[in-house]
Amino acid sequence: MLPALGPSTLRDTVGVVGDRFVQPENYYNNNVVDWGLTGARLVARRAQLLGTEEALERYLDPYAFVRNSYLQRRIFLIYDGNPPEQDYDYDETP
Secondary structure (H helix, E strand, O other): OEOOOEOOOHHHHHHHHHHHHHOHHHHOOOHHHHHHHHHHHHHHHHHHHOOHHHHHHOOOOHHHHHHHHHHHHHHHHHOOOOOOOOOOOOOOOO
């Protein structure tokens, strides 16, 4: 979990750098447009996260909850909503 970026994987972190180059505000020479689009994106992101504060307060380890939730969602999106079954059959005998 990175400050200001939130939960992500190494691949996502590299992708953020690439995404920055394709953002429309990078091609405007107008600072007002740049700041307006950036502000709108931040407000939209904050609005998406408003309901999560209550959920995080219920867990003993909010970091582990966010990490596991993020990775489960990531797997769900990678497999288009049909992730493979995980094998939970652990052999305890040596």
